[in-house]
Amino acid sequence: MRIAITGGTGFVGRHLAARLDPADTVIVSRRTGIAIDDIDALTAAFTGCDAVVHCAGINREIGGQTFERVHVEGTRAVVEAARRAGVGRIVMLSFLRARPDCGSAYHETKWAAEELIRQSGIEHTVLKAGMIYGPGDHMVDHVTKAVRTWPVFATVGFRERKVRPVPIEDAVDVLLAALQGRLPDSTVAVMGAEELELGEAVRRIARVAQRRPVYIPVPVWTIRALAQLTEWTMVTPLVAKAQARMLAEGVSEAAPSTPEPPPGIRPALPFSEERIRAALPGGRFTIDDLRPTRHARACLRRLRNGPVAVAS
Numbered sequence: 001m002r003i004a005i006t007g008g009t010g011f012v013g014r015h016l017a018a019r020l021d022p023a024d025t026v027i028v029s030r031r032t033g034i035a036i037d038d039i040d041a042l043t044a045a046f047t048g049c050d051a052v053v054h055c056a057g058i059n060r061e062i063g064g065q066t067f068e069r070v071h072v073e074g075t076r077a078v079v080e081a082a083r084r085a086g087v088g089r090i091v092m093l094s095f096l097r098a099r100p101d102c103g104s105a106y107h108e109t110k111w112a113a114e115e116l117i118r119q120s121g122i123e124h125t126v127l128k129a130g131m132i133y134g135p136g137d138h139m140v141d142h143v144t145k146a147v148r149t150w151p152v153f154a155t156v157g158f159r160e161r162k163v164r165p166v167p168i169e170d171a172v173d174v175l176l177a178a179l180q181g182r183l184p185d186s187t188v189a190v191m192g193a194e195e196l197e198l199g200e201a202v203r204r205i206a207r208v209a210q211r212r213p214v215y216i217p218v219p220v221w222t223i224r225a226l227a228q229l230t231e232w233t234m235v236t237p238l239v240a241k242a243q244a245r246m247l248a249e250g251v252s253e254a255a256p257s258t259p260e261p262p263p264g265i266r267p268a269l270p271f272s273e274e275r276i277r278a279a280l281p282g283g284r285f286t287i288d289d290l291r292p293t294r295h296a297r298a299c300l301r302r303l304r305n306g307p308v309a310v311a312s
């Protein structure tokens, strides 16, 4: 089976690709020279593929890379290219709480993308996944670096929110089941086996990282302000505005209500210290994580060596 993965250079896409035959896998991302709104390039990439796994997405907007353009126009292009290339199946990775009219552009555009897949006329599965963790993720990575960098950790609000973290192994198992047509439903919720309070998830990660920060509960608006600040200043924000919204409402229930995979395919692994340890990154946040530092270094390089791309 030949498979194209949009977002195949990202966290989930990389782990999925590692479980597939490289000779029969096509990786689509800007880093491999294909933007997901380029229908001709996508059609060429998808030609000869039996299935497309659509993982490309963003969690913050930068310049022209808006949620509308990447999630909605990008998915429209993926569907059109899949149709032109005669692809038989699309599996899309969406977010557990993607839904319309909720006041968050991330959630609303992911929902709009789901609808494009559901209306594509191509056999499909939409996976609405909760927070996925594992080596190279955005969850254990950010919390670990934060507790290694600062002695205090701001927790979201005064009411505990619940999460059901999904180990990347489990998430890839469900993706593979979807590819093989083994899921009975065409829209499926992917949640981890263990439900815990967000604060406990953070404490568990800090314990594994051997740090004991002081936890300070702060109002939700403070986390939103922190998200805006870190989107402006950090290469990969400590928390993006879309993530602040996710944390504020919890990530333990599908919205709208969605069936889970059958037992045997459903995620079964707990958020254990052993699995957190496997996902632990090296290092902490440094000034190299700041966008002005990256720009300054790129400008210096350009002065020394001639023109190079400036990373955002």
Ligand SMILES: NC(=O)c1ccc[n+]([C@@H]2O[C@H](COP(=O)([O-])OP(=O)(O)OC[C@H]3O[C@@H](n4cnc5c(N)ncnc54)[C@H](OP(=O)(O)O)[C@@H]3O)[C@@H](O)[C@H]2O)c1
Residues within 6 Å of the ligand: 006, 007, 008, 009, 010, 011, 012, 013, 028, 029, 030, 031, 032, 034, 035, 036, 037, 055, 056, 057, 058, 059, 065, 070, 074, 093, 094, 095, 096, 128, 129, 130, 131, 132, 133, 138
């Ligand atoms: N991680 C989670 O916990 C989680 C949970 C539920 C849903 N999701 C969704 O699942 C998807 C994958 O998540 P992830 O954690 O793997 O994200 P990620 O690590 O940020 O990877 C995103 C991927 O999308 C590609 N991409 C972004 N904009 C693109 C564009 N304009 N054209 C082509 N490729 C583009 C990126 O590659 P380039 O930068 O090279 O283009 C990268 O390969 C996302 O849509 C995310 O919203 C993630």
